[in-house]
Amino acid sequence: MASDKAQPCELDQEKYDADDNVKIICLGDSAVGKSKLMERFLMDGFRPQQLSTYALTLYKHTATVDGKTVLVDFWDTAGQERFQSMHASYYHKAHACIMVFDVQRKVTYKNLSTWYTELREFRPEIPCIVVANKIDDIKVTQKSFNFARKFSLPLYFVSAADGTNVVKLFNDAIRLAVSYKHNSRDFMDEVLQELEVGQVEMPSTSCKPTHSACLPHSMAHDS
Numbered sequence: 001m002a003s004d005k006a007q008p009c010e011l012d013q014e015k016y017d018a019d020d021n022v023k024i025i026c027l028g029d030s031a032v033g034k035s036k037l038m039e040r041f042l043m044d045g046f047r048p049q050q051l052s053t054y055a056l057t058l059y060k061h062t063a064t065v066d067g068k069t070v071l072v073d074f075w076d077t078a079g080q081e082r083f084q085s086m087h088a089s090y091y092h093k094a095h096a097c098i099m100v101f102d103v104q105r106k107v108t109y110k111n112l113s114t115w116y117t118e119l120r121e122f123r124p125e126i127p128c129i130v131v132a133n134k135i136d137d138i139k140v141t142q143k144s145f146n147f148a149r150k151f152s153l154p155l156y157f158v159s160a161a162d163g164t165n166v167v168k169l170f171n172d173a174i175r176l177a178v179s180y181k182h183n184s185r186d187f188m189d190e191v192l193q194e195l196e197v198g199q200v201e202m203p204s205t206s207c208k209p210t211h212s213a214c215l216p217h218s219m220a221h222d223s
């Protein structure tokens with residue numbers, strides 16, 4: 001697992017002075033290469049051994065977008081079935097999604113529709129990039145994958161093993177996340193942003209407890 005190499009986030013003043021911060025989530029079946037892609041981007045390395053992510057790993061990254069410092073939280077979720085019910089809270093306030101399948105395992109491509117349905121249930125509007133990983137092993141770049149076209153989503157052919165398109169993928173995801181954050185007309189996002197800066201006083205009766213956004217983060221979707 002990549003997390004043992006990633007250092008815990010230090011109290012780095014630069015990070016707290018960031019102009020902006022975004023959250024990007026990574027979805028897909030177990031063993032499609034989500035953690036290895038993060039490892040490749042964040043550490044520019046790849047260790048082939050397999051260690052499945054346990055529930056969640058959070059990575060902090062600082063990027064520069066149009067001259068501004070952006071603090072990025074990457075959420076690497078476990079693809080395993082046994083963690084499925086925990087995924088709901090990961091969607092909370094996400095600004096973009098990287099959705100990965102393994103070009104060598106057809107079932108992981110088929111399961112994209114399940115992941116996508118769940119994503120849209122919680123985050124109807126956020127940008128989503130479909131990622132065909134492991135292209136180092138077979139020639140697939142000529143293949144068309146209809147899933148991405150059907151939902152008008154960008155499709156990237158990448159390899160965590162040799163690094164093909166990985167930096168481009170993550171940089172584009174960060175840009176999309178920042179752009180979404182600033183241009184979104186998503187009603188709940190607007191409410192949340194206003195709550196964050198303390199502009200809105202919400203009487204307790206106006207916030208229906210059925211919507212996760214009204215709950216503290218730790219409680220969201222727990223039931």
Ligand SMILES: Nc1nc2c(ncn2[C@@H]2O[C@H](COP(=O)(O)OP(=O)(O)OP(=O)(O)O)[C@@H](O)[C@H]2O)c(=O)[nH]1
Nearest residue numbers: 030031032033034035036048050052053079160161
């Ligand atoms: N050939 C090849 N193998 C890869 C690539 N990316 C990942 N793998 C291998 O695929 C396996 C799974 O990679 P992980 O990154 O752990 O998969 P994951 O999606 O994070 O899996 P979970 O944490 O269980 O959800 C490992 O054995 C990796 O070495 C790639 O681009 N090419």
Ligand SMILES: [Mg+2]
Nearest residue numbers: 034035052053
């Ligand atoms: Mg993993």
